[in-house]
Amino acid sequence: MSQKIGYPDYMREYIKIVEETRERRLKERYRRLSSDERLELLKTWHPDYKEGTKRPIKIGPSAGLMVPHEVANLIEAYPLIDPNDIDLSRIDYDVDVLIIGSGGAGTSAAIWANIEGIPAENILITTKLRFGDANTKMAQGGIQAADRPNDSPARHFLDIMGGGLYANDPELVRELVRDAPFIIKWLEDLGVIFDKEPDGTMIEVSGGGASRNRMHSCKDYTGLEIMRVLMDEALNRGINVLEFSPAIELLTDDSGNRVTGAILWNMETKEYYIARAKAVILATGGYGRLHIQNFPTTNHYGATMDGVVLAYRVGAKLRDLDATQYHPTGAAYPDQILGLLITEKVRSMGAQLVNIDGEQFVYPLETRDAVSAAIIRECYGRNKGVVTPTGVRGVWLDTPMVDIIRGEGATKRYLSSVYRMYSRFGIDVTKEPILVFPTLHYMNGGVCINKYGQVLGVNGIIEGFFAAGEVTGGVHGKNRLMGNSLLEILVYGRRAGISAAKYVKSGVSPGKLTLNHIPKYVEELEKIGVPKDRRAPMLLPEYRGEKVLSKAIPIFPI
Amino acid sequence: MAGQTESKKTVKIYIMGREYEVPAGITIMKAVEYAGYQYIRGAGCRGGFCGACATIYRLKGDYRLYTALACQTTVQDGMYLVQIPFAPAEKVRYNIEELKPTGSTVLALYPEIARCVACNACTKACPQELQVMDAIQMIKRGDIAKAAELCFDCISCGLCSIRCPAEIVHYHVFQLVRRLYGKYIAPKAKHLEIRVKEVEEGKFDMELDNLVKMSPTELKELYDSRDIESPEG
């Protein structure tokens, strides 16, 4: 294949320097940052703290909340539909539980609603792309749970709070760590293939900010393996999935404090459908395709923050949207894979981050925000990054160290997706290091929920409305740890599913369908002078023509 | 060795027969978007994990049929391409709790496996370079464990199924095989069972309740002084 070109000569020269220092570095352990040092590093070099990148939301239940401009532009935007054009009397789908989003959170919510007693034919998952097209599939490194004798959920709790800069909702964190071992067991019983020792003991690796090695993984396809088993189970149970039909607006009743359904839109035929549901679960994921601060992203094609927009219009509170997670190791070379995720597990297995001089500059397993900031400082502050032929800056992730430390064949076996990704371009990661730079990865904040997965508005819970997964905020505070996202979607997907089922079984009737919340919202938008051509939800990023090239290089003048 | 943008600035490609000139060195997916198409079908994770962008193409002057993932493959001059966003197939429904982890179980649910002629078209089509035919063969002889190992990196793109003369839908078969292995053949984690019981019995509740009540300052003190296990274990 003509694309197997490997590294250009000058980069090979830099690689020689990395090879020269490797033997010495194998014995080196870079010093960890103190809490204060971490904060200082973030304030100076983390993109979240850059001037002029955020503004406060001007309207709605969370007015005053600081969010990136890209986020504010979608929240302060007009609906895609005009209520006068919509015939709400013609109901196309009438179900007990409507789930918006079919990633790990949405699918586990559906399965647990079914386990809790809702018949499969009364559950409907609606999704923007195909069933399972979500960030879940691309999670690679692992899922956390404190299930070894030298570990405990309390320890896990502490790791999460510290990682999140203590901004997390402690109630949500408690439930997360308590449910974690059960979730792993549930996955094992479903048939998920975890990396295990011959006697069945889970192989658990370290992760950034975790004080115990508790990442359970399925090679480096953890998210894919979990997602496809969940999909199989949901389909076996007869749960219906509507594909290519995103929700473009929620429906509320006269009280204004209950969600009663959604308007779905067939992206191919351009028709809309009215879905009435006793309970609605929002599981729409993150916002990588907003390319905040022009960063490339690890996220899937549909990650455009639709759910936050829809929830805000019906009165949901938001939190921590000022905390954007940049994954430290996004691919920086070659251009074809720019921004794609290189799992943290590579560092868990021993690879170090190294600058152009072949020296370490940060402990590889600091929390993600610290490592990202350190890499940006190394490339743009100290000018010790390597520059690719297309002008992208990056540092080395010394992948050959993995086989040296863990034994020959460890990379091919446990990091087979990284190996494969690079071999397609003529690079053998067991022999040559790879170039990395931070990439937009995760939405730390989002819609406010309680520990039952119920969505919270200004007056407490919004009836009939639940949410789970990346779309929600509070679990991770200002910075999520590796392996807690896969955990969150399953823990809270399950809780939302069970809560929704209990709500339905309590004997509620379907609610009245109105779009009353829309004119109110539109009035607010007009008051602050939002241009009429700004509309949301975005549904798909605009990549046609030259635009697809412009996302290629993150311009980062500090 | 020349860099990507040196030799030729643009290449000619044919999207469903229509000619376009696109920048050299970009992926097929980006080239299609550059040409003015917005993906609705045919794009998923854009990272090589979901199989949404299965692509079939030929090259000028070459009769052979090639397969690729659009998001992971660079455009080539003279590429005639089409994307297959969906491989038609019925997914058989079953209750995993009621199945035995044997070759006959899989054969009973997907009997077309018996028609495999070992023609290897599936292996040749696989963009993940898996030993697809060998995996099917393992199922035929009842070696579920080996089959699960061989098909683990499958992303269900469906290119194998499209090319198979025996009309096997490999990715559905493989999903069943992997679940059977994970549930019945892989040894169970005993420590996990113990911990689940401990949590149920409330062993950690008091400690957690205390932590939940703590202020950020108190938590920070605990956090800064906690001992950290080294990555080597």
Add this chain to the structure above:
Amino acid sequence: MYYPGCSVKDYAKSYENSAIAVLKLFDVELVELDRWNCCGVVYEYSADAVMQHVAPLRDLIRAQEFMSKIGDNRLVTLCSMCYSTLKKVNEIVTSDSEKLNNLSEYMDDEPRYNCGVDVKHVLEIILDDSIMGLKRIKEAVKRDLSNLRIASFYSCSLLRPKGIGIDDPEDPHILLDLISSLGAKPIKFPYEKRCCGSYNVVYDRSIVERTVMEIVKAAGRWGADMIITVCPLCHYNLNIVRNKFNIPTIYFTELMAYAMGLDETLSKETLSIFKSKIGGG
């Protein structure tokens, strides 16, 4: 070199266990190919000119690759259908170079087959005096089987077609010879070379049921206690009616293993069959 085939690894595991153990007694080691695929016998009977040969040819190429590792060009199989398919294709490509070219061009993902593999059925090894032979088999017998009356059932693929079959298709005798040398009483009966009905059991079971009824009934009329066979499919088909006539069908290697006291290679079920037949008669 040893080519197992699909059935022997799953349904007919006892065939493999007993065969390997018996041969080992005579210092014959079966070394399994490190990579092999289904022989494709189901397609062997189809009308296609290329597809039917691809699977067995691929196995011959595997054997060719494996040959250099163990320094022997003989590929031994247990299942007579696998034997028949592999041997047939071997003959075809060796004698018809155009066919070999055709297939090689299609299978361009493999090295070219240079016709150096010799396909053998395990019976040929067993009856070969330079390797095992009836005399040495007789000497290795530990049990008195004189009470056992055993009918021979050859399986069509072992006897036909000409040039592939390893015994006279009109008047076969090798299994009878084997039974005698083991000390049991051989029963020759007219349906010993009949087809059991083969894969029809999958599509229309009644066809096979009718056939095996006749076969096993006849074996009984001629005085047999049990039937031995060389093919897992015959084994399956004949055993459909075993309880009706109280005449079970086992693999010939199981008989050999029992005669030579290799009880640990036999299933509990097979052992109890022998016990009941020898004791009661």
